[in-house]
Structures are given as structure tokens and as C-alpha cells.
Amino acid sequence: MPASSPASSVSSSSRQSAPHVAIVGATGAVGEEFLRVLKQRNFPIGKLTLLASARSAGKTLKFGDDEITCEELTEDSFKGVDLALFSAGGSISKKLGPAAVDAGAVVVDNSSAFRMTQGVPLVVPEVNPGAIAEANIGLGSDNVAGIIANPNCSTIIMLVAINPLHQAVPVKRMIVSTYQAASGAGAAAMRELEQQTREALEGEVTTKDIFPFQYAFNLFSHNSPMQPNGYNQEELKMVHETHKILGQVEDADKMAVSATCIRVPVMRAHAESINLTFDGTMTEDQARDLIAAAPGVSLIDDRDNNRFPTPLDAQHQDDCYVGRIRRDLSQPEGVGLDLFVCGDQVRKGAALNAVQIAELLVK
Amino acid sequence: MPASSPASSVSSSSRQSAPHVAIVGATGAVGEEFLRVLKQRNFPIGKLTLLASARSAGKTLKFGDDEITCEELTEDSFKGVDLALFSAGGSISKKLGPAAVDAGAVVVDNSSAFRMTQGVPLVVPEVNPGAIAEANIGLGSDNVAGIIANPNCSTIIMLVAINPLHQAVPVKRMIVSTYQAASGAGAAAMRELEQQTREALEGEVTTKDIFPFQYAFNLFSHNSPMQPNGYNQEELKMVHETHKILGQVEDADKMAVSATCIRVPVMRAHAESINLTFDGTMTEDQARDLIAAAPGVSLIDDRDNNRFPTPLDAQHQDDCYVGRIRRDLSQPEGVGLDLFVCGDQVRKGAALNAVQIAELLVK
Structure with missing residues (x-):
């Protein structure tokens, strides 16, 4: 999604391999930081979907020069999503994390819901990046869905x-x-x-x-x-x-x-x-x-x-x-x-x- | 000094044995707390002298219902003082603590000036009250001048x-x-x-x-x-x-x-x-x-x-x-x-x- 693209509720990209990213809990403190970090680091994004509670659905958030409208988070939100960044609390992760994986997404979960679950990698990239490869989870051509847990702050x-x-x-x-x-x-x-x-x-x-x-x-x-x-x-x-x-x-x-x-x-x-x-x-x-x-x-x-x-x-x-x-x-x-x-x-x-x-x- | 006594720059007492107390650094945060604590605990006070820098001299402070005027702190401030409570920083304690002792006062010093000096008791009353008796310092009939250090907060x-x-x-x-x-x-x-x-x-x-x-x-x-x-x-x-x-x-x-x-x-x-x-x-x-x-x-x-x-x-x-x-x-x-x-x-x-x-x- 180029920075100069027109504002749209769901941005789309011409880049073939860039993943469809969803942010769950987009209106929270961490959700808004996701937008800043993804933009600053020029993370490859084919499509960006912002998901929030019914109360926050319809709110627009800035992503670089774009404005994106938040959609209501439901079990059906993850169709076509490659990467789902969850930060909406443990109960939502527990309920909808597996649904996202079933839909084929890789979930990176900020909650504590799956951190200690056996088989779920818990990763600080500077410390144990190898844990992801061990779990055989990946995006892109070797896309393998699964949950990766983000540790406690x-x-x-x-x-x-x-x-x-x-x-x-x-x-x-x-x-x-x-x-x-x-x-x-x-x-x-x-x-x-x-x-x-x-x-x-x-x-x-x-x-x-x-x-x-x-x-x-x-x-x-x-x-x-x-x-x-x-x-x-x-x-x-x-x-x-x-x-x-x-x-x-x-x-x-x-x-x-x-x-x-x-x-x-x-x-x-x-x-x-x-x-x-x-x-x-x-x-x-x-x-x-x-x-x-x-x-x-x-x-x-x-x-x-x-x-x-x-x-x-x-x-x-x-x-x-x-x-x-x-x-x-x-x-x-x-x-x-x-x-x-x-x-x-x-x-x-x-x-x-x-x-x-x-x-x-x-x- | 009864609580109903009229305001005066230096209060005096009718009680024969109550000590003449001086507060050095009376206008500071600790100095003002001294006044509250002495009053609340009904500490026996024959006379109360408030000492402060030249800048603060003339300022009045409340002691219960009384108002007491601060005097300028000098080497001659300790004549007749039995107990001097110092809280005006280490350099003032170093300079005037010994002068107060020479004038016959017991000094309780809040600064770090004498804390580690051999022979100066460093006392937390709940922990090592015996250190005072060991040092042979006392008020009242067995009045023996000397310095006692108050530890770091x-x-x-x-x-x-x-x-x-x-x-x-x-x-x-x-x-x-x-x-x-x-x-x-x-x-x-x-x-x-x-x-x-x-x-x-x-x-x-x-x-x-x-x-x-x-x-x-x-x-x-x-x-x-x-x-x-x-x-x-x-x-x-x-x-x-x-x-x-x-x-x-x-x-x-x-x-x-x-x-x-x-x-x-x-x-x-x-x-x-x-x-x-x-x-x-x-x-x-x-x-x-x-x-x-x-x-x-x-x-x-x-x-x-x-x-x-x-x-x-x-x-x-x-x-x-x-x-x-x-x-x-x-x-x-x-x-x-x-x-x-x-x-x-x-x-x-x-x-x-x-x-x-x-x-x-x-x-």
C-alpha cells in the first residue's frame, strides 16, 4: 500500500506477495502503535484491515497518509488474512485466535492467552528467533498458519x-x-x-x-x-x-x-x-x-x-x-x-x- | 509552653525542667514537620527557638496556636539551648553542630555530616536505642552535650x-x-x-x-x-x-x-x-x-x-x-x-x- 494511495476503508495493494494484515484491537494504545511501527518499518502490506469492538467500528485511523475505517471484529473477520496482530486482551485472543488460524492466518498475539501453551512459540526476536522456525510457522510462499505469542512487556x-x-x-x-x-x-x-x-x-x-x-x-x-x-x-x-x-x-x-x-x-x-x-x-x-x-x-x-x-x-x-x-x-x-x-x-x-x-x- | 499562650517571637515556659529546644532549618520541609511532631507528641518544651537562614529570618511559623518568629542562625544562636534539632544540610551541621555542643546543647542532626563519625551514635529508636546510653549523652538533670545523628531516610x-x-x-x-x-x-x-x-x-x-x-x-x-x-x-x-x-x-x-x-x-x-x-x-x-x-x-x-x-x-x-x-x-x-x-x-x-x-x- 503506497503512502500516496487514496483513503479507503480497506486499502489494497498491487504487490502480489505482500500479506493481508489485520490488526485486532486497532483502536487501543498498542493497536495505534502497530500502525505507526508498521509504517515506520515499511512492513510489506498487501491489504490492511483494522478490527475493533462494535463500539469502535466505523472509527477511522491514520496509516501514514491514509485513513482506514475500523470494522467490527467477528469470527468471520479473518477470511483472506495472512497475518493477524492481536492486541485486544486475553479473552478475545482465546476466542478468535484459533478462528484466525483456521482461516489460514498467522497470529501474533500480544495477550497472555497462549504464551505458556506448549507448541506456541514465545518470542523476543533478539533472544530466541529460532523458536519460530522450530514451530514451522511462516508467511509468504511457505505460509503455515499458527499462533506465535508476544511475551509480557x-x-x-x-x-x-x-x-x-x-x-x-x-x-x-x-x-x-x-x-x-x-x-x-x-x-x-x-x-x-x-x-x-x-x-x-x-x-x-x-x-x-x-x-x-x-x-x-x-x-x-x-x-x-x-x-x-x-x-x-x-x-x-x-x-x-x-x-x-x-x-x-x-x-x-x-x-x-x-x-x-x-x-x-x-x-x-x-x-x-x-x-x-x-x-x-x-x-x-x-x-x-x-x-x-x-x-x-x-x-x-x-x-x-x-x-x-x-x-x-x-x-x-x-x-x-x-x-x-x-x-x-x-x-x-x-x-x-x-x-x-x-x-x-x-x-x-x-x-x-x-x-x-x-x-x-x-x- | 501551653497551647493557649500568646504569640511571641520566643515562647517561654513555666516548667522548670523542660528543655530549651532550637530547630535549625525551621522553614524547610523537615523543619515544619518538626513543629507538627513536637506539638502532636506533646514534647516537653521550656522555650522554643526557630533558626533559619538570613533570608528566612523574620518569617513566622505556627506551633499549635502560637506563632513564632524565625531568628537568623549564627554561631551565637545556641546560648542556653538544651536540645538543637538540625535539618539545614550537611555544611551547616558541620559548621554549627560543634558550636551548639560547645554551648552545652545536645544536637540531633538530620544531615549526613556526622553519621559515620566514630563515637557519634546513629539511632533508629526502634532498632538501636541503646546506642545513646552508650554514648553518655542526655538531657535534663544528667544533661550531657553531644551529637546524635539521625540516619538517612x-x-x-x-x-x-x-x-x-x-x-x-x-x-x-x-x-x-x-x-x-x-x-x-x-x-x-x-x-x-x-x-x-x-x-x-x-x-x-x-x-x-x-x-x-x-x-x-x-x-x-x-x-x-x-x-x-x-x-x-x-x-x-x-x-x-x-x-x-x-x-x-x-x-x-x-x-x-x-x-x-x-x-x-x-x-x-x-x-x-x-x-x-x-x-x-x-x-x-x-x-x-x-x-x-x-x-x-x-x-x-x-x-x-x-x-x-x-x-x-x-x-x-x-x-x-x-x-x-x-x-x-x-x-x-x-x-x-x-x-x-x-x-x-x-x-x-x-x-x-x-x-x-x-x-x-x-x-
């Missing part, structure tokens, strides 16, 4: 940062505390943070629709459901998805992980404080060199100027930013490191990672 | 929470990530956060006077000076002050501590995510019982309702709040725990802790 950001180190010297144990943005709870949560902040500044009672607590000038334990072991679902995703992505599910000595997930009043980039214990020696300099050379991450680690990653640095960026790389004082020298990571939750944490998966499928 | 909040556990089963290793409020950088930083937030909501460029980065809807590595080992001063305070308060300075096997200090856009209560490794067995239930029974801390640990401590819970409260107490999944059962603490930085992190020290001196 906090997990993606963490693994892009630590994988270069882990590949050099295995990480034995990881303790992570997150500083998570509003966007992880969707566009409505971002609006709630903004509205509450206005109210708080005026000394008014804050409106609480999305979260049961005040979010403005406050922070709280992640709102995902609490599990019997005292961890919330978000925290356990960071544990279990890490093992799956790193191919350690069957390992007796898989990476020991403990996570504490906290929401902070930041709009759309997550931060994470990570403590690592290595099964061998890893120095600060080695870690810095490995991260500087790795794809998907950039260093902001300037001690002289006290300049380290912040969520605003990461906002709207493809790369995750890593800094505060230093020897863990609580362990013998060379055994442990602390570091701090920031990554855009909507972008690398969701839309970009899914599009990168799709790019691997097209290759 | 993050350290106080952390130790009030973990000490009940540590006393039962020693903590071998502690990894802490902080979520620190604006108040730790003073009243001007709180105003900057408010102003920047207003500007950010209007889409304007944010005014940066106190911090070099945008604070509104952002977070950043603590602004204290970076040290050669890659830790900032705030983080090293949490390490070294912990050892001093717990009486482990000389211990070969002192508690291993690593800290990551981050400022978040919250006004006046700090939060901390803490991972503990015990030298023995400590279960979740045991930890919960110990904290429930300990002074200075309260539990908010309601898994069924996903209700855990937030900075707004802790704001203006004496107690620090502890929750998210759970087995550390990354260690064998019973060896490690994760928990989350919130405490008012201005109150327990500064003014209240200092007044509690003064109460020990009066006893």
Missing part, C-alpha cells in the same frame, strides 16, 4: 537487556523490581493518570475507574490478579516466560527469578532494577561491552554526569536503555551485577516486538 | 521494617530498590514536581531548577553524587549506615547489602522493594507475626483484595507500612523473603525519628 524489556550477558556467562539468579507505566493497563489507564493528576493538583478527590487506588503522585503493587503464593500474575509471567524464552522449561537448574511489580505514575515506558548472579565471572566492563554490541539495547551509563536511563529517554524508542551497570556489593567481586533498564512498554514491550516477529516470518 | 524506613525479622533470624543479604519521593530533596523539589506536572499536562517545556531531568511523569537514578564504585551516595548510605545501626561495623560477616536508589514522582513517602536472605529459616507467617508485633511498623498485606502499602497510605503517618511479604521464589523455601515498605520520608524518615531520639534523651 516487562519480560521483553528485561530479557533484551540481560540476554547478551546471559549468553556470555549464564545468569543463575535474577531479582527484579519494576517501575511500570500506565500504558500497560491500556489507553484508559493513561487517561486516568492524566485526569487524576489534574484533580490532585487542584486538591480535588481523584476519579478512580481503572484502578482502585489513587495513581496520581502515588504508586502501588501491580493490579494483576494475586496468586496463592503471594506473587501477582505479572510477577509470575516474568518468572515463567523467562524460562520459556530462554529454553529452560525442562532444565533442572533453570534461572532462579524473583520479581516485584509496581506501577508508578509514568505514562508509557517501564523501568526495572535488576540484580544478577552469574554462574562464572562477569565484570562491569565486560557487561558494558556486551550490551553496547547487542541488538535492541543501548547504553546510557555516564557516571561522570549522573546520566542513566529514564522512562522519558525510552519513550517512543525502539531500543531499551541500560545503565547503572555496577558490581553487586553484596556478592564477591565478579559474581554479581546490578543494572537499570528502561523500555517503551507500548513499543518494544508490545507492538514493535510483534512486528519484529512478523518480519522474521516474512524473511 | 531510606535507611530508617528499611531498618524499621526488617529489624524485627533480623532480630529473630539474622539477615545475611539484602537487595533493595527504592521508589523515593520528592521531599527527600526538600520543599523546593516538591514544588518543582508540582510545577513541572502542571507544565507537562499543558504540553509545555518543563522548568528544571532542582533536578537536571524532567521529574513529572518520569523517574531517574538518585541525584546524590556518584561514587567511584558506580553507586551513588544515597545507596552507599543504605549500606554503611545499616552496618553502623546494626552494630556490625567491625563484623567480618556483616549483612551483605546492595541498593538501587530511584526517584519517582511522588510527593513525600518513600517505597522500597526488599529481597532478604536469612541465615536460617524464616517463613512468611513468622515474618508477618514479627512485623505485626513490632513498634513503628504496621502490616498492609491483604492478598485477597490486592491491598498493599502505597506512599499515600504512609503519608503523614508515624508508622511505616509493610506488605507483599512472600517467599522469595529464587531461593529454597524458608531461606528468602520479598517484601515492600512505604514510609513518610519527612516524618519517620526525618523529623519523627529525630524527635523519638530526643524523647529517649529526656527519659
Whole structure:
């Protein structure tokens, strides 16, 4: 679909091999980011279908210079679709993901619905691109339908940062505390943070629709459901998805992980404080060199100027930013490191990672 | 000084034994909290002198129903003063703390100037009250001048929470990530956060006077000076002050501590995510019982309702709040725990802790 094509409810292309792409949940924060990322990366698109709830159907969204009208998502939405990018929550993925596959589509699913399902690849392209080939899923001439899961946002950001180190010297144990943005709870949560902040500044009672607590000038334990072991679902995703992505599910000595997930009043980039214990020696300099050379991450680690990653640095960026790389004082020298990571939750944490998966499928 | 006494620049009391108290830095965030805490706790005061910079001298502050006029702080301000509560920064404490002691006063110092000085007690009343008696400093009939240091705010909040556990089963290793409020950088930083937030909501460029980065809807590595080992001063305070308060300075096997200090856009209560490794067995239930029974801390640990401590819970409260107490999944059962603490930085992190020290001196 050339950028100069006239506006149409469903764009069509003259390119024979470019896939028909559908975005499920197009009007959400991640859905709109899909449009930006696909356009910026010039992803090959033969036809683009935007799918949304009945409430949002008829709304038009920009795709470059085009305006595309959203259609209502139904079981019949996937006829002729080659690639369906799902970001409309777990229950819709569970209900309609298999329907899309039955219609012949490859599904890249942003929800947690299929992440831990055996046989469904869970992919961070910088970490485990091979998982797609293993699953025999592909677009184009060797088009094979199937579901690929996009990992949890906090997990993606963490693994892009630590994988270069882990590949050099295995990480034995990881303790992570997150500083998570509003966007992880969707566009409505971002609006709630903004509205509450206005109210708080005026000394008014804050409106609480999305979260049961005040979010403005406050922070709280992640709102995902609490599990019997005292961890919330978000925290356990960071544990279990890490093992799956790193191919350690069957390992007796898989990476020991403990996570504490906290929401902070930041709009759309997550931060994470990570403590690592290595099964061998890893120095600060080695870690810095490995991260500087790795794809998907950039260093902001300037001690002289006290300049380290912040969520605003990461906002709207493809790369995750890593800094505060230093020897863990609580362990013998060379055994442990602390570091701090920031990554855009909507972008690398969701839309970009899914599009990168799709790019691997097209290759 | 009865609450009904007429307004005066220096209040005087009829009680013979009540000490003459001076507040150094009375117009700051902690200085004003001193006034609230002293009044609320009905601290015995024979005379109250408020000391501030030349710029703030002449300003009046409320103490209950009284209005007291601030005097300019000089070397001669401490004549007749029994107790001087310092909160005007390290350089003023270094310069005038010894002058106050020479004039016969007991100094409780909120700055870091003397915290690590040998012979100066560093006290969290719930943790190491005995350190004062050891130093032979006291008010009243056995008035012995000297300096007592009030610990770093993050350290106080952390130790009030973990000490009940540590006393039962020693903590071998502690990894802490902080979520620190604006108040730790003073009243001007709180105003900057408010102003920047207003500007950010209007889409304007944010005014940066106190911090070099945008604070509104952002977070950043603590602004204290970076040290050669890659830790900032705030983080090293949490390490070294912990050892001093717990009486482990000389211990070969002192508690291993690593800290990551981050400022978040919250006004006046700090939060901390803490991972503990015990030298023995400590279960979740045991930890919960110990904290429930300990002074200075309260539990908010309601898994069924996903209700855990937030900075707004802790704001203006004496107690620090502890929750998210759970087995550390990354260690064998019973060896490690994760928990989350919130405490008012201005109150327990500064003014209240200092007044509690003064109460020990009066006893």
C-alpha cells in the first residue's frame, strides 16, 4: 500500500506477495502503535484491515497518509488474512485466535492467552528467533498458519537487556523490581493518570475507574490478579516466560527469578532494577561491552554526569536503555551485577516486538 | 509552653525542667514537620527557638496556636539551648553542630555530616536505642552535650521494617530498590514536581531548577553524587549506615547489602522493594507475626483484595507500612523473603525519628 494511495476503508495493494494484515484491537494504545511501527518499518502490506469492538467500528485511523475505517471484529473477520496482530486482551485472543488460524492466518498475539501453551512459540526476536522456525510457522510462499505469542512487556524489556550477558556467562539468579507505566493497563489507564493528576493538583478527590487506588503522585503493587503464593500474575509471567524464552522449561537448574511489580505514575515506558548472579565471572566492563554490541539495547551509563536511563529517554524508542551497570556489593567481586533498564512498554514491550516477529516470518 | 499562650517571637515556659529546644532549618520541609511532631507528641518544651537562614529570618511559623518568629542562625544562636534539632544540610551541621555542643546543647542532626563519625551514635529508636546510653549523652538533670545523628531516610524506613525479622533470624543479604519521593530533596523539589506536572499536562517545556531531568511523569537514578564504585551516595548510605545501626561495623560477616536508589514522582513517602536472605529459616507467617508485633511498623498485606502499602497510605503517618511479604521464589523455601515498605520520608524518615531520639534523651 503506497503512502500516496487514496483513503479507503480497506486499502489494497498491487504487490502480489505482500500479506493481508489485520490488526485486532486497532483502536487501543498498542493497536495505534502497530500502525505507526508498521509504517515506520515499511512492513510489506498487501491489504490492511483494522478490527475493533462494535463500539469502535466505523472509527477511522491514520496509516501514514491514509485513513482506514475500523470494522467490527467477528469470527468471520479473518477470511483472506495472512497475518493477524492481536492486541485486544486475553479473552478475545482465546476466542478468535484459533478462528484466525483456521482461516489460514498467522497470529501474533500480544495477550497472555497462549504464551505458556506448549507448541506456541514465545518470542523476543533478539533472544530466541529460532523458536519460530522450530514451530514451522511462516508467511509468504511457505505460509503455515499458527499462533506465535508476544511475551509480557516487562519480560521483553528485561530479557533484551540481560540476554547478551546471559549468553556470555549464564545468569543463575535474577531479582527484579519494576517501575511500570500506565500504558500497560491500556489507553484508559493513561487517561486516568492524566485526569487524576489534574484533580490532585487542584486538591480535588481523584476519579478512580481503572484502578482502585489513587495513581496520581502515588504508586502501588501491580493490579494483576494475586496468586496463592503471594506473587501477582505479572510477577509470575516474568518468572515463567523467562524460562520459556530462554529454553529452560525442562532444565533442572533453570534461572532462579524473583520479581516485584509496581506501577508508578509514568505514562508509557517501564523501568526495572535488576540484580544478577552469574554462574562464572562477569565484570562491569565486560557487561558494558556486551550490551553496547547487542541488538535492541543501548547504553546510557555516564557516571561522570549522573546520566542513566529514564522512562522519558525510552519513550517512543525502539531500543531499551541500560545503565547503572555496577558490581553487586553484596556478592564477591565478579559474581554479581546490578543494572537499570528502561523500555517503551507500548513499543518494544508490545507492538514493535510483534512486528519484529512478523518480519522474521516474512524473511 | 501551653497551647493557649500568646504569640511571641520566643515562647517561654513555666516548667522548670523542660528543655530549651532550637530547630535549625525551621522553614524547610523537615523543619515544619518538626513543629507538627513536637506539638502532636506533646514534647516537653521550656522555650522554643526557630533558626533559619538570613533570608528566612523574620518569617513566622505556627506551633499549635502560637506563632513564632524565625531568628537568623549564627554561631551565637545556641546560648542556653538544651536540645538543637538540625535539618539545614550537611555544611551547616558541620559548621554549627560543634558550636551548639560547645554551648552545652545536645544536637540531633538530620544531615549526613556526622553519621559515620566514630563515637557519634546513629539511632533508629526502634532498632538501636541503646546506642545513646552508650554514648553518655542526655538531657535534663544528667544533661550531657553531644551529637546524635539521625540516619538517612531510606535507611530508617528499611531498618524499621526488617529489624524485627533480623532480630529473630539474622539477615545475611539484602537487595533493595527504592521508589523515593520528592521531599527527600526538600520543599523546593516538591514544588518543582508540582510545577513541572502542571507544565507537562499543558504540553509545555518543563522548568528544571532542582533536578537536571524532567521529574513529572518520569523517574531517574538518585541525584546524590556518584561514587567511584558506580553507586551513588544515597545507596552507599543504605549500606554503611545499616552496618553502623546494626552494630556490625567491625563484623567480618556483616549483612551483605546492595541498593538501587530511584526517584519517582511522588510527593513525600518513600517505597522500597526488599529481597532478604536469612541465615536460617524464616517463613512468611513468622515474618508477618514479627512485623505485626513490632513498634513503628504496621502490616498492609491483604492478598485477597490486592491491598498493599502505597506512599499515600504512609503519608503523614508515624508508622511505616509493610506488605507483599512472600517467599522469595529464587531461593529454597524458608531461606528468602520479598517484601515492600512505604514510609513518610519527612516524618519517620526525618523529623519523627529525630524527635523519638530526643524523647529517649529526656527519659
